[in-house]
Amino acid sequence: MAYKYFPDYDKALKEKTLSLLTERGVSIEDIAELVLFLQKKYHPDLTLDECVYNVNRVLDKREIQNAILTGIQLDLLAEQGKLLSPLQEMIACDEGLYGIDEVLALAIVNVYGSIGFTNYGYVDKMKPGILQKLNDHSQGDVHTFLDDIVGAIAAAAASRLAHTRAHKGAQDAEDTKDAEDTPPSSDASPSLTGPKPSIAEIGKERR
Numbered sequence: 001m002a003y004k005y006f007p008d009y010d011k012a013l014k015e016k017t018l019s020l021l022t023e024r025g026v027s028i029e030d031i032a033e034l035v036l037f038l039q040k041k042y043h044p045d046l047t048l049d050e051c052v053y054n055v056n057r058v059l060d061k062r063e064i065q066n067a068i069l070t071g072i073q074l075d076l077l078a079e080q081g082k083l084l085s086p087l088q089e090m091i092a093c094d095e096g097l098y099g100i101d102e103v104l105a106l107a108i109v110n111v112y113g114s115i116g117f118t119n120y121g122y123v124d125k126m127k128p129g130i131l132q133k134l135n136d137h138s139q140g141d142v143h144t145f146l147d148d149i150v151g152a153i154a155a156a157a158a159s160r161l162a163h164t165r166a167h168k169g170a171q172d173a174e175d176t177k178d179a180e181d182t183p184p185s186s187d188a189s190p191s192l193t194g195p196k197p198s199i200a201e202i203g204k205e206r207r
Helices: 009-023 028-039 048-059 062-079 087-092 100-112 115-126 130-134 146-181 199-206
Strands: none
Touching (some): 009 062, 028 048, 028 115, 028 130, 028 146, 048 062, 048 100, 048 146, 062 087, 062 100, 100 115, 115 130, 115 146
């Protein structure tokens, strides 16, 4: 059945996405901490607020919202034992040879270019912060898709941040060069300062 469109659909979709992340124990700040982990050594002045901003911009994108909704739904169904076998066992146990969770994550990473792939591989290997919590299966929770999705969002946000800062740095350098290359203002020229001679004065000089 087709989903009925309404004017605030985009806003409602993002709110639902954020709500599901919260219900599954993931906050924007948790993801921002991963961005800080990935980028702090390259940008010592980087703040958590800037990381939060970039995470939010990533989450504004419809394709990323769709990936989150799809992944969390599959995790929930596996947690409730509602998937058909053998898919149920594969997702519930986060089977090593089941790679569809990573394929979905790479769809998120791909939005912001190749830097995102490097960031994703690193954060997926190290599993800092919230990723360590999501990989703890001792309570019976299933986060087979969510842990990869969260890592991918962080990688995409880190990539966005890196591109934005690089662009800003290049623009600042260009502005500085333009300022250095600009000739002195014509207002400073002695020939153009002071009152202009009258026609009568010019006539006297000629005589």
